[in-house]
Each structure stands twice: as structure tokens, then as C-alpha cells.
Amino acid sequence: MASDQKMSVLLASNRGPVSFRYDDTGALHCVGGAGGLSSALAAIPRQENALWVAAALSDADRLAARSTPDGRLDAGGFDTGTIPVRLLDIEPLTFARAYNGIANSTLWFLHHLLFDTANTPIFDARFRHEWESYVEYNLAFAEALAHSADPGARVMIQDYHLSLAPRLLRERRPDLAISHFSHTPWAPADYFRLLPDDVAVDLLEGLLAANNTGFLAPRWAQAFLTCCEGILGAVVDRDRGTVDYAGHRTFVGVHPLGIDADNLRARADQPDVWARMAGLRDLVGDRRLLVRVDRAELSKNIVRGLIAYRELLRHRPQWRGRVVHVALAYPSRHDIPEYREYAAAVQRVAEEIVEEFGSPDWDPLVLAVDDDYARSLAAYRMADVAIVNPVRDGMNLVAKEIPVLSDDGCAVVLSREAGAAVELGDAALLVNPFDIEATADAMHTALTMDDDERRTRSARLAATASACPPKRWLTDQLDALAAAARA
Numbered sequence: 001m002a003s004d005q006k007m008s009v010l011l012a013s014n015r016g017p018v019s020f021r022y023d024d025t026g027a028l029h030c031v032g033g034a035g036g037l038s039s040a041l042a043a044i045p046r047q048e049n050a051l052w053v054a055a056a057l058s059d060a061d062r063l064a065a066r067s068t069p070d071g072r073l074d075a076g077g078f079d080t081g082t083i084p085v086r087l088l089d090i091e092p093l094t095f096a097r098a099y100n101g102i103a104n105s106t107l108w109f110l111h112h113l114l115f116d117t118a119n120t121p122i123f124d125a126r127f128r129h130e131w132e133s134y135v136e137y138n139l140a141f142a143e144a145l146a147h148s149a150d151p152g153a154r155v156m157i158q159d160y161h162l163s164l165a166p167r168l169l170r171e172r173r174p175d176l177a178i179s180h181f182s183h184t185p186w187a188p189a190d191y192f193r194l195l196p197d198d199v200a201v202d203l204l205e206g207l208l209a210a211n212n213t214g215f216l217a218p219r220w221a222q223a224f225l226t227c228c229e230g231i232l233g234a235v236v237d238r239d240r241g242t243v244d245y246a247g248h249r250t251f252v253g254v255h256p257l258g259i260d261a262d263n264l265r266a267r268a269d270q271p272d273v274w275a276r277m278a279g280l281r282d283l284v285g286d287r288r289l290l291v292r293v294d295r296a297e298l299s300k301n302i303v304r305g306l307i308a309y310r311e312l313l314r315h316r317p318q319w320r321g322r323v324v325h326v327a328l329a330y331p332s333r334h335d336i337p338e339y340r341e342y343a344a345a346v347q348r349v350a351e352e353i354v355e356e357f358g359s360p361d362w363d364p365l366v367l368a369v370d371d372d373y374a375r376s377l378a379a380y381r382m383a384d385v386a387i388v389n390p391v392r393d394g395m396n397l398v399a400k401e402i403p404v405l406s407d408d409g410c411a412v413v414l415s416r417e418a419g420a421a422v423e424l425g426d427a428a429l430l431v432n433p434f435d436i437e438a439t440a441d442a443m444h445t446a447l448t449m450d451d452d453e454r455r456t457r458s459a460r461l462a463a464t465a466s467a468c469p470p471k472r473w474l475t476d477q478l479d480a481l482a483a484a485a486r487a
């Protein structure tokens with residue numbers, strides 16, 4: 001494929017579907033990417049005229065990008081096993097400031113309401129450097145997309161890393177149909193106003209340059225509309241889902257993402273998963289199994305979840321010796337101190353619980369922090385109860401994956417602040433994620449639920465969870481984008 005071939009469909013995200021590693025001999029190897037976004041977008045069929053643009057995240061990625069013509073990994077001898085990928089070789093300091101400083105310390109905290117407002121955020125000279133890097137990072141994407149897009153091509157830009165890219169791309173290529181999708185919640189207007197005024201305006205104007213901007217749940221879309229109205233003075237039509245601003249109309253849509261049940265079940269039927277299930281069976285015996293699986297990250301509310309479990313054991317002694325809590329908390333964004341400190345806090349509370357209740361013949365809690373996907377799938381299949389209690393979450397796919405994989409029905413204790421709660425509703429046990437007593441009570445209710453009710457609820461959850469699989473989610477948005485560009 002020639003390096004200047006133009007594409008009719010382009011995806012853009014920070015993390016791409018593949019990454020690179022050096023092996024022992026120093027040779028580069030292409031491996032599948034991690035993260036919810038990657039697995040969702042990997043559903044796009046291999047097609048000649050589609051391109052996925054992502055950032056090089058490591059030195060190995062940068063080397064791979066440099067060693068291929070125009071950074072296109074399909075053209076340079078790497079079989080990515082997905083659509084052609086172009087990794088952008090962004091200067092490491094610029095990347096780190098944009099990714100760690102703005103995307104994951106500022107915007108992630110903003111949209112998940114994680115600031116500790118007595119101390120953070122602080123918008124000082126350091127923030128301004130980070131913001132400049134964020135602009136530069138977005139510009140690198142806009143230029144790569146502008147360069148590779150056919151006239152009238154559809155470009156789907158993903159997430160808070162790339163909030164400015166729609167506008168920067170529109171300025172370069174007014175002919176394109178551009179969408180932006182937020183996989184996070186969107187902050188309420190009063191919280192969004194914590195940002196410096198120019199930054200708040202740039203972020204909103206960045207998204208509004210798209211033809212379509214999408215969210216996972218109605219709440220997040222409504223919050224975005226309120227910000228557009230209150231901060232920009234844009235004209236919002238809530239019935240039609242449109243924002244008119246600076247002579248341009250943006251359609252705001254809600255596209256809840258679901259699970260590819262067949263694929264997931266096939267993956268969970270592999271020998272590595274069966275082996276992990278045997279290990280779990282040895283650990284749990286005839287006790288009840290309570291499971292959680294998260295990235296160790298502040299919005300997931302793991303500490304409160306563990307404290308709720310401790311409350312359950314303290315105040316309902318009948319569960320002592322009769323339940324095992326397996327908590328899988330995978331490392332995430334460890335370059336950022338707040339994330340490291342949070343992972344350490346999770347570890348501390350877990351140790352306290354084991355100290356308080358553990359005995360030679362009962363492990364009340366097993367916390368594992370090493371990444372092992374097969375073990376997660378084994379836990380999904382075997383869980384009697386799952387706890388998914390984020391303080392706030394765009395969707396939360398774990399809450400959907402567990403019932404889809406459950407062998408004998410799983411009762412799901414679910415935060416009402418997760419986007420998934422809107423769809424899964426009362427088939428789950430909804431809780432206020434800050435209310436530890438209520439969470440402990442919900443754990444008790446879930447653990448005592450009779451088999452018929454648990455299986456019935458779990459089947460309802462599974463049906464809802466697989467209603468809009470990733471392929472349809474993508475196709476719906478491509479159709480919506482074509483329609484919006486014609487309007």
C-alpha cells in the first residue's frame with residue numbers, strides 16, 4: 001500500500017489496537033493492545049480503506065513507527081492483525097505532559113469528580129506547559145488525519161485525550177465528516193467551571209467542531225449540553241440533540257457500548273481459563289465467591305469496596321469462613337503519583353482485612369495485582385457475586401462481561417453512578433458507591449439471594465449487556481456520522 005494512499009474511514013485514539021515489545025534478541029514484536037477502547041474498536045472489519053491513528057506509547061512503539069514507511073505498520077512488515085495502524089512518534093516529553101499531566105491528571109479527574117478541591121487542582125505555570133503539550137499532541141493527530149483522509153472521509157476521534165483534535169482537524173480539512181466519542185462521564189457544569197476559562201472554552205469548542213459527538217449514557221450527554229449552554233452560550237435543542245454554535249451544528253448522541261458475547265465466551269473457553277478455574281476452585285472450595293476486577297485507579301472505588309466487605313464480615317459474622325473475596329486490581333498509569341498512592345492504599349486495606357479475619361483454614365480476601373486476563377475470565381465465570389462500585393464511570397464493561405460469562409448466574413452489586421446502571425437497572429443491586437453500609441448490605445443480599453432469583457437476574461443482565469455489541473456500536477456511529485454530514 002502506498003504511504004500516501006487516502007482513507008475513507010479513520011479512527012483516532014491515544015492507545016491503539018497494537019503495541020510493540022523487544023524480545024530477548026532485541027527484535028521488535030507486535031502484540032495486541034490493552035484497554036476497553038482497543039477491544040471495542042478491534043471489532044471493525046479489516047478493510048482496505050480504513051486506518052487507525054494512535055500514539056506510540058513506548059520506545060519500542062516509536063522504533064516500530066520509525067521503521068515503517070510513513071509510520072504505517074501494515075506497510076512495513078508488521079502484521080497488526082487488525083486494520084492498518086499508524087503510530088505517531090510524538091516527542092516523549094510532549095507525550096508525557098499531554099497524557100499524564102492533562103489527560104489523566106486533569107481531565108480524568110475532572111470528568112470523574114476526583115479532585116480534592118481543598119488541594120487540587122492547581123492551575124499554575126506547570127499546568128500551562130502541560131496544556132501546551134496537550135495542544136501539540138492534539139495537533140499531531142489532526143495533521144496525521146488531515147494528511148491521510150480522502151475528500152469527505154469519515155473520521156472517528158476517541159476520548160478525552162483528543163478533545164481538541166476535531167477542531168484542529170476541521171480547520172485543516174473542512175470537507176471531512178468528523179465525530180468525537182467520550183468513553184468517560186462528562187463533568188457537571190459547576191465542576192467543569194473549575195478549569196481556567198480559556199481551557200474550558202477550548203475543550204468545548206474542540207468537540208463542537210465535530211459533526212457528531214457521542215456519549216455512553218444520557219446523563220453524560222446532558223451534562224455536556226449544559227456546559228455548552230452555560231459556558232459558551234451555545235443554542236441547545238435537547239429534543240433534537242443539537243448544539244448550534246459559531247455557525248456550526250453538532251449532533252449529540254448516546255451510544256451505549258455492549259459486549260460481543262460469542263467472542264467473549266469463546267475466549268473464556270480456552271485451556272488457560274480452565275486452568276485458572278481449577279486453581280480458583282481449590283482456593284474457594286464450597287464457599288461463596290465474591291469477585292471484583294478493576295484497573296487499580298481512583299474512580300473504581302476499590303478502597304470503599306474493600307471496607308464494605310470488612311463491614312460485612314464485622315457485622316454479619318455468619319459470613320466468616322463462608323465467603324472468599326477475590327479482588328483483581330491491575331496496575332494502571334503508574335507514572336502518576338496519585339495512581340501509585342491509590343494502589344498502595346488498596347494493598348494496605350486488603351492486608352488489614354486479612355490480618356483481622358484470616359485464619360489457617362480460611363483466606364477471607366485474595367488481592368492480586370499482576371495482569372492476568374485468563375484469571376479474570378475464570379473469576380467472571382465462577383463468581384456468585386460481583387462488586388462493581390465505581391464512584392463514577394462512563395459505562396463499566398466489567399458489569400456487563402460478568403453476567404455474560406457466568407456459569408451459574410451472578411448477582412451484581414453495581415454503582416448507580418456507572419453508565420451501565422442506566423441499562424442494567426434493577427436486574428443488578430444498585431448502590432450509592434459512597435455509602436459503605438448500603439454496599440455491605442447489598443453484598444449480604446447478593447450472597448443470600450436464592451439460586452433461581454440469581455440465575456434469572458443474571459440472564460436478564462446478560463441479555464441487556466449483549467444488546468449492542470461493539471460492531472453494531474461502531475456501525476451505528478458511522479451511519480449517524482454520514483447522516484449528520486449530509487444534514
Ligand code: G6P
Nearest residue numbers: 015035036037159183184333394
Ligand atoms: C478506560 C476508559 C477509556 C480510556 C482508557 C484509557 O478504559 O474507559 O475512556 O480511553 O481507560 O486507559 P489507558 O490505560 O490507555 O490510560
